[in-house]
Amino acid sequence: MSELKKYKELALGGNIEKGGTAVDFKTGDWRSSRPVYNPENCIQCLFCWVYCPDSAVILKDGKVAGFNLEHCKGCGICAHECPGKKKVKAIVMEEEVK
Amino acid sequence: MQKIILAKTGNEAMALAMKQVNPDVVAAYPITPATEIVQIFSQYVADGEVKTEFVAVESEHSAMSACIGSCAAGARTMTGTSSQGLALMYEMIYIAAGLRLPIVMADVNRALSAPINIHCDHSDSMGCRDAGWVHIFSENAQEAYDSMIQAVRIAEHKDVRLPVMVTTDGFIISHGMERIDTLPDAEVQNFIGKYDPLMHLLDVKKPFTIGAINLTDYYFEHRRAMVDAQNNSLKVIKEVGAEFGKKFDTGYGLxxxxxxxxxxxxxxxxxxxxxxxxxxxxxxxxxxxxxxxxxxxxxxxxxxxxxxxxxxxxxxxxxxxxxxxxxxxxxxxxxxxxxxxxxxxxxxxxxxxxxxxxxxxxxxxxxxxxxxxxxxxxxxxxxxxxxxxxx
Missing domain, CATH: 3.40.50.920 (Rossmann fold)
Incomplete structure (x- = not known):
């Protein structure tokens, strides 16, 4: 609690006075299912990266390297769009309870 | 400075003040007995007498929403309404104040339904008294005219940054013809000065977020900051009223x-x-x-x-x-x-x-x-x- 600001220290009207701050706001704990990545079936089409609504697909050297689960909300769009290799998907959704 | 003496109803006086303020945006929806304010103003727009973007919306909720958007984008923004229209704005009234947007609104006080009624009482604007707006009443059309001009300065003052509502009494003032002293356009422009939005969404070099969620951690602090802004406005309203009096002979206080x-x-x-x-x-x-x-x-x-x-x-x-x-x-x-x-x-x-x-x-x-x-x-x-x- 000690790092919370007092009211006189806040920006006018609750403005957040810079861009790109969503990365600091962890929202992944809403998720009820998570994407599981199987690189063997991945053709590196990057559809998952394009379609992810919350930039939760991590790229490394232009290739899919996994998911940022602090921001992934488990919507499953990546798994839905994934064409996979020979009709076997590289992304499948798994329930969090498992 | 020579004042211009005119015969004006309260609504005409408020529309004239808005014309002389020449805001960037007016978003409004007509309602008795305030209809004339925005109707007359839209004529000024059509005749090219103001540079204002007039947004004809489909409801008062949308009117205040559009005002919030335009004000956040950095535009000097005004509107006008009454009674059920103000009631329909209610959700957005709190948002305008909470986001600290200096919107100026004319409200013609009218009773709230039911029973349906179009005449004056103060229940409409009194219903907004806890929202965080500065709330000014007018005794007559002259005060309504003068206060609309002062409201711009009060709302935009750096120690205030709150929306301001200037009210008249439905029909009694809004439709009563009076002799009023008006100011030349240039005097009004000099008095209100240039608008500095401090931060605005069209400034691509300084991106920022407006309207972010505040939960148990920060909501209370932001509402508390509004209390300071309201308290600061006591001094600002008096200063602006005194300056108005010094320049134009009719001073105003609280x-x-x-x-x-x-x-x-x-x-x-x-x-x-x-x-x-x-x-x-x-x-x-x-x-x-x-x-x-x-x-x-x-x-x-x-x-x-x-x-x-x-x-x-x-x-x-x-x-x-x-x-x-x-x-x-x-x-x-x-x-x-x-x-x-x-x-x-x-x-x-x-x-x-x-x-x-x-x-x-x-x-x-x-x-x-x-x-x-x-x-x-x-x-x-x-x-x-x-x-x-x-x-």
Whole structure:
């Protein structure tokens, strides 16, 4: 609690006075299912990266390297769009309870 | 500086003030009895007399939403409404204040349904009194004109940054023709100055987020900051009113005392009723009755200290409320004033009178009768009565 600001220290009207701050706001704990990545079936089409609504697909050297689960909300769009290799998907959704 | 004398209704006066302010955006939806304000203004737009972008929306909720968007984008923004229209804006009224957007709105006070009614009482704007807006009442069209111009300065002041609502009384002021002194366009522009939005969404070099969620951690702090802004506005309203007076001869404060300092009996009122009361007071003074009036011009922020001081030497005070807080102890003006006086060592006897709902006429005889009842000790202290209703 000690790092919370007092009211006189806040920006006018609750403005957040810079861009790109969503990365600091962890929202992944809403998720009820998570994407599981199987690189063997991945053709590196990057559809998952394009379609992810919350930039939760991590790229490394232009290739899919996994998911940022602090921001992934488990919507499953990546798994839905994934064409996979020979009709076997590289992304499948798994329930969090498992 | 030569003033321009014109015959104007309250609505025409407010539309003229808006024209001379020449805001960047007006978003509005028509409603009786405020329709003319934006109708006349839209004619100014059509005739090219203002540079304003006029947004014709599909409801008042959308009107205030569009105002919030345009103000956040950095545009000087104004609107006008009344009654059910203001009620439909209610959700957005709180958002405009919470986001600290200096929108200026004309509200023509009108009763709220049901029963449906188009005439004056103050229930519409009083319903917004806790939202964080600066709330100014007008006694006549002249005050409405002058306050609309001052409102721009008050709202945009760096220590305030709150939306401002300037009200008139439906039909009584909005449709009553008066002689008013108006200012040349250039004088109005000089007075209000250039708008500095501080931060705005169209500034691509400084991206920022507006309207982010605040949960248990920060909501309270942001509302608390609004309390400071309201308190700061007490000083700013007085400074702007004094500067207006210095430049244009008619100064404004938070309250106005009329024959009050040596009064034995006094009434407190807002809006057009103050004009009627002044005439009655002049007549009573000629007969030797020491009657006086405390007019409240600014209801938010509530000028607690000034009011307590202004009333401390009066024997008996009647507070007139043109709206009722149904189920509460008296109307909003009564409860505020009674609370303001509670801490004073010297305080008058006080009684509340709810009057004029739905445009019910209050005439000189009624006000005179009230003064005479106060003088004769016939008014029961700490009571609330309904003046002019058939009981």
């Amino acid at each position: 309250i106005e005392k009329y024959q009050l300092d040596d009064a034995e009996v006094a009434i407190v009122a807002l809006g057009s009723t103050c004009g009627t009361a002044k005439v009655v007071i002049d007549q009573l003074r000629a007969k030797g009755v020491k009657a006086g009036l405390l007019k409240i011009r600014v209801f938010r922020p509530f000028p607690t200290e000034e009011i307590a001081k202004a009333l401390e030497n009066i024997k008996t005070v009647a507070v007139l409320d043109r709206s009722d807080s149904v189920g509460g102890f008296g109307g909003p003006v009564f409860t505020e004033i009674r609370s303001a006086l509670y801490g004073s060592a010297k305080r008058p006897q006080i009684a509340g009178f709810v009057y004029g709902l739905g445009g019910r006429e209050i005439d000189m005889e009624q006000i005179e009768g009230l003064f005479m009842d106060l003088k004769a000790g016939k008014v029961k202290a700490d009571s609330v009565s309904y003046l002019g209703v058939r009981e």
